[in-house]
Amino acid sequence: MAPVKVFGSAAxxxxxxxxxxxxxxxxxxxxxxxxxxxxxxxxPDHLAENPFGQVxxxxxxxxxxxQSRAISRYVLRKHRTDEVNLLREGDxxxxxxxxxxxxxxxxxEALSFDPAMHSVFYQHRVAPALGGTPDEKIxxxxxxxxxxxxxxxxARLSKHRYLAGDFPSLVDLSHFPETxxxxxxxxxxxxxxxxxxxxxxxxxxxxxxxxxVIALMAKDFN
Numbered sequence: 043m044a045p046v047k048v049f050g051s052a053a054x055x056x057x058x059x060x061x062x063x064x065x066x067x068x069x070x071x072x073x074x075x076x077x078x079x080x081x082x083x084x085x086p087d088h089l090a091e092n093p094f095g096q097v098x099x100x101x102x103x104x105x106x107x108x109q110s111r112a113i114s115r116y117v118l119r120k121h122r123t124d125e126v127n128l129l130r131e132g133d134x135x136x137x138x139x140x141x142x143x144x145x146x147x148x149x150x151e152a153l154s155f156d157p158a159m160h161s162v163f164y165q166h167r168v169a170p171a172l173g174g175t176p177d178e179k180i181x182x183x184x185x186x187x188x189x190x191x192x193x194x195x196x197a198r199l200s201k202h203r204y205l206a207g208d209f210p211s212l213v214d215l216s217h218f219p220e221t222x223x224x225x226x227x228x229x230x231x232x233x234x235x236x237x238x239x240x241x242x243x244x245x246x247x248x249x250x251x252x253x254x255v256i257a258l259m260a261k262d263f264n
Contacts, residue, residue: 045070046117049088050097052258055160055219056110057098061258062215063114065251066128067121073258111152114212128212143206147213150191150205158188159220166227185229192236199238214246222247222256 046064048071050057057073064071076082076097084095091099092108100107100116107113118128130144161184165176198205206213221243224230233240246252 043070044103045072047072047074047101049074049091049099049101050076052255052261054097055223056096058219058222058255058259059110059216060098060100060113060117062218062251062255063117063128063212065254066215066249067117067126069117069121111148111212111216114216118212128210128215130206130209130211144211144213147205147211148216150194151213151216154191155188155217156220158184158191159224162188162227162229163220163223166229167223181229185232189232189235192232192239195239195242196236199242204242210246210249214242215252217243218246218252218255219259222259 046069048057048060048064050073052058052061052073061071061073076088082088083092083097088099089095091101091106094108096108098108098110098113100113102116102120107116115129118126119131122129122131130142162181165178165181165184169176195205202208204210204214205217225233233243247256
């Protein structure tokens with residue numbers, strides 16, 4: 043079986059999200075670079091794969107997908123086994139719920155955690171790279187939004203080992219790319235007030251798949 047193709051550099055957090063899922067299930071994959079400087083992401087070939095001109099795009103045979111969380115679900119669903127079930131599908135108790143915990147907490151990550159994280163990253167790392175000046179007001183507001191999310195996470199993790207329950211899932215994996223970059227910025231001390239969140243992140247970052255993708259991120263970022 044030919045390896046799937048992931049279009050985009052591992053340095054992009056949305057690409058890293060897909061890669062860590064592929065690593066978790068042991069699937070073969072090929073990373074196809076997209077040259078942003080040459081604006082390949084806005085060219086007709088890439089737009090045929092991702093109509094928004096972003097990364098990642100994903101190919102598995104004649105199937106093409108975009109949007110990292112949708113791709114991640116596809117990968118984890120296709121390669122699900124009794125040992126690797128990071129969507130928790132097939133669990134009778136959870137399947138009976140109208141809103142399974144994985145879906146609920148993945149929405150929290152996408153709509154609350156990730157935007158706050160990305161805003162800080164953009165102001166601190168991207169804006170200066172583009173010749174701009176970081177907006178400290180936006181950074182401060184975003185860190186405050188992040189604190190409110192972490193308050194909820196700390197309470198949740200006082201009852202469960204992981205966010206979706208007492209099992210690792212896509213929810214946890216989806217948090218790692220933005221968090222990895224955030225921890226290298228001066229604002230990382232915000233996590234010091236949340237010991238359960240820090241313990242959860244330490245366990246997350248100790249996963250072999252996460253370590254492998256962090257190495258790929260570092261290679262592509264430099």
